[in-house]
Amino acid sequence: xxxxxxxxxxxxxxxxxxxxxxxxxxxxxxxxxxxxxxxxxxxxxxxxxxxxxxxxxxxxxxxxxxxxxxxxxxxxxxxxxxxxxxxxxxxxxxxxxxxxxxxxxxxxxxxxxxxxxxxxxxxxxxxxxxxxxxxxxxxxxxxxxxxxxxxxxxxxxxxxxxxxxxxxxxxxxxxxxxxxxxxxxxxxxxxxxxxxxxxxxxxxxxxxxxxxxxxxxxxxxxxxxxxxxxxxxxxxxxxxxxxxxxxxxxxxxxxxxxxxxxxxxxxxxxxxxxxx
Amino acid sequence: xxxxxxxxxxxxxxxxxxxxxxxxxxxxxxxxxxxxxxxxxxxxxxxxxxxxxxxxxxxxxxxxxxxxxxxxxxxxxxxxxxxxxxxxxxxxxxxxxxxxxxxxxxxxxx
Numbered sequence: 409x410x411x412x413x414x415x416x417x418x419x420x421x422x423x424x425x426x427x428x429x430x431x432x433x434x435x436x437x438x439x440x441x442x443x444x445x446x447x448x449x450x451x452x453x454x455x456x457x458x459x460x461x462x463x464x465x466x467x468x469x470x471x472x473x474x475x476x477x478x479x480x481x482x483x484x485x486x487x488x489x490x491x492x493x494x495x496x497x498x499x500x501x502x503x504x505x506x507x508x509x510x511x512x513x514x515x516x517x518x519x520x521x522x523x524x525x526x527x528x529x530x531x532x533x534x535x536x537x538x539x540x541x542x543x544x545x546x547x548x549x550x551x552x553x554x555x556x557x558x559x560x561x562x563x564x565x566x567x568x569x570x571x572x573x574x575x576x577x578x579x580x581x582x583x584x585x586x587x588x589x590x591x592x593x594x595x596x597x598x599x600x601x602x603x604x605x606x607x608x609x610x611x612x613x614x615x616x617x618x619x620x621x622x623x624x625x626x627x628x629x630x631x632x633x634x635x636x637x638x639x640x641x642x643x644x645x646x647x648x649x650x651x652x653x654x655x656x657x658x659x660x661x662x663x664x665x666x667x668x669x670x671x672x673x674x675x676x677x678x679x680x681x682x683x684x
Numbered sequence: 685x686x687x688x689x690x691x692x693x694x695x696x697x698x699x700x701x702x703x704x705x706x707x708x709x710x711x712x713x714x715x716x717x718x719x720x721x722x723x724x725x726x727x728x729x730x731x732x733x734x735x736x737x738x739x740x741x742x743x744x745x746x747x748x749x750x751x752x753x754x755x756x757x758x759x760x761x762x763x764x765x766x767x768x769x770x771x772x773x774x775x776x777x778x779x780x781x782x783x784x785x786x787x788x789x790x791x792x793x794x
Contacts, residue, residue: 459738460686460687462738462742463687463690463738464690465690466742467688467691467694467724468691468693469720470717471692472694472697472698473694473716473717474694474717475695475697477713477714479702480713
């Protein structure tokens with residue numbers, strides 16, 4: 409952008425046209441104007457670049473502002489040009505719409521509360537069922553159990569330990585509140601004692617418990633109240649007494665943590681169905 | 685040339701940054717843009733006339749924008765903001781038309 413061109417035309421040659429933005433230099437100081445021109449010519453490069461920079465910044469701002477304004481106008485078309493009646497109608501539409509949405513929110517919140525409480529109830533039911541299944545599993549012998557209890561060791565004397573003796577012992581322990589039991593021979597895996605467990609004397613010595621052959625000495629692990637069971641075993645004429653009479657011995661050991669790990673295989677009932 | 689480049693850069697910046705107009709500036713920005721356009725057209729016409737002056741252009745640009753904003757602000761304070769904005773736009777529009785007519789005469793001799 410050069411300034412001070414030779415072919416500068418006076419405004420007077422353009423009658424009837426305003427010259428905004430650029431005012432004509434005042435006519436009463438022509439000498440000053442030319443002096444200024446001469447001075448500008450001396451330091452032209454620096455002066456022009458600075459002025460150009462300012463102009464460039466201003467025009468950049470203008471372009472920026474134009475785009476910003478166009479965009480902000482494009483975002484909400486129509487509303488600013490709408491008539492007051494239309495605006496009132498639009499406003500009432502929006503009001504009723506927000507009312508509807510608020511009602512919808514309320515009903516959704518209510519159903520959410522219902523569902524949440526239902527889920528809570530279901531969770532509690534599942535928890536209860538799981539607890540009950542655990543109890544029943546321990547009773548039926550399908551789950552391993554641990555707790556306070558006794559460890560009994562039946563050592564035969566002159567006479568072998570009879571199946572009836574062990575059955576008596578089991579009955580006695582049950583009567584004293586035993587909750588889970590298993591019996592183990594010398595070697596061989598332990599057998600869980602459940603309601604249907606049977607004891608028979610095997611030919612050639614030993615016992616058959618639930619189809620598994622065991623040989624003495626037998627170790628019975630039982631979970632229950634140790635004192636009560638201990639007392640029940642020791643009553644005169646009871647289990648310990650009768651074993652002693654036959655020359656054997658029962659070693660009773662109380663423990664705070666015995667483990668009943670043997671499991672009982674449960675077959676699904678063929679005929680019985682729950683009544684519900 | 686630099687001016688045209690700067691204009692393009694400004695437009696690109698506006699497109700890329702996607703700024704939103706602050707609420708306080710919303711009434712003034714359109715008027716300021718029109719006033720700046722007036723100054724730009726005046727500058728183009730002066731350039732074609734060969735009497736372009738950097739300082740004059742800068743001063744007229746800035747003062748145009750400021751005065752336009754001031755008038756709108758005054759109008760808002762007096763409760764006639766809308767009408768006064770319209771008036772400013774009309775006046776600036778007339779001036780832009782005049783300048784464009786001069787530019788056209790220069791370019792097409794018609």
